[in-house]
Amino acid sequence: MSHTAVELHGLLTGYQGRDGSVKVSGPLDACLNKGEMTCLLGPNGAGKSTLLKTLSGMLSPLSGSVTVDGKSLTDYSVSELAKVIGLVLTEKPAVGNMKVEQLVAMGRSPYTGFWGRLSDYDRKIVDDAVGLVGIGPLCGRPVASLSDGERQKVMIAKALAQQTPVIFLDEPTAFLDFPSKVEIMRLLRSLSRFRQTTVFISTHDLEIALQIADRVWLLDKHHGLKTGTPRGLAADGSLGVYFDREGICYDPLGGHFRILMQDQ
Numbered sequence: 001m002s003h004t005a006v007e008l009h010g011l012l013t014g015y016q017g018r019d020g021s022v023k024v025s026g027p028l029d030a031c032l033n034k035g036e037m038t039c040l041l042g043p044n045g046a047g048k049s050t051l052l053k054t055l056s057g058m059l060s061p062l063s064g065s066v067t068v069d070g071k072s073l074t075d076y077s078v079s080e081l082a083k084v085i086g087l088v089l090t091e092k093p094a095v096g097n098m099k100v101e102q103l104v105a106m107g108r109s110p111y112t113g114f115w116g117r118l119s120d121y122d123r124k125i126v127d128d129a130v131g132l133v134g135i136g137p138l139c140g141r142p143v144a145s146l147s148d149g150e151r152q153k154v155m156i157a158k159a160l161a162q163q164t165p166v167i168f169l170d171e172p173t174a175f176l177d178f179p180s181k182v183e184i185m186r187l188l189r190s191l192s193r194f195r196q197t198t199v200f201i202s203t204h205d206l207e208i209a210l211q212i213a214d215r216v217w218l219l220d221k222h223h224g225l226k227t228g229t230p231r232g233l234a235a236d237g238s239l240g241v242y243f244d245r246e247g248i249c250y251d252p253l254g255g256h257f258r259i260l261m262q263d264q
């Protein structure tokens with residue numbers, strides 16, 4: 001039986017501007033379960049990245065709260081939080097001449113300190129993470145020389161090496177080719193199963209997410225947040241409500257989106 005790992009209570013996300021705060025989403029009430037993979041879906045600008053940054057403590061909520069394992073995010077120290085939440089963002093990391101293996105090893109820094117030496121145990125965890133994501137051949141390369149997709153895999157390996165019970169990933173499959181998208185999503189799902197990790201992913205890969213996720217959060221500016229299983233959200237019409245646009249409609253029977261041609 002899963003239990004709650006992350007809870008949002010009346011969470012209002014947004015930014016503090018010069019003329020006051022600007023709301024992006026909320027108030028949101030929802031939870032993420034331990035051992036489950038949850039995908040966050042929504043159109044551009046819905047507030048997915050803002051929500052992930054807020055849940056990981058990078059951004060302060062405008063109001064409301066987030067609890068992780070029953071403790072308010074604000075009660076964690078920075079070093080405690082680094083052992084609890086792994087965050088993979090889409091921004092390019094500023095890593096200078098760092099090699100891939102060194103960047104993945106940075107995932108161990110919450111345990112070793114920034115300049116700390118890796119123990120044999122740390123090295124094994126780094127090797128395991130490299131192997132799981134399949135980036136062994138990239139290990140000696142400078143990070144700056146990687147393609148977008150290769151770099152994305154390296155950032156995922158770094159998060160795996162961090163061995164946190166909760167991982168948030170912002171569009172982790174954005175730059176990947178189709179087989180790599182599926183491979184990474186399957187890997188993240190098996191991580192949720194076998195390590196009981198709470199995995200929360202924002203993605204535009206709707207069809208993959210709907211097949212692989214345990215639960216889905218739909219977010220947009222008009223309808224707010226709706227959560228459920230992929231099957232439940234298809235059956236109650238929510239997927240259609242969030243994603244039907246001119247030229248596209250969700251087919252709940254077939255379980256996929258159909259593109260409507262003008263000549264049909």
Ligand SMILES: Nc1ncnc2c1ncn2[C@@H]1O[C@H](COP(=O)(O)OP(=O)(O)OP(=O)(O)O)[C@@H](O)[C@H]1O
Nearest residue numbers: 015022024042043044045046047048049050051202
């Ligand atoms: N630093 C910022 N200051 C003010 N507003 C911001 C900031 N970053 C993002 N926003 C605004 O917040 C809203 C939500 O942005 P966000 O990046 O969270 O959306 P998203 O759902 O992740 O979009 P996408 O799918 O395009 O990545 C947008 O209107 C965006 O312009």
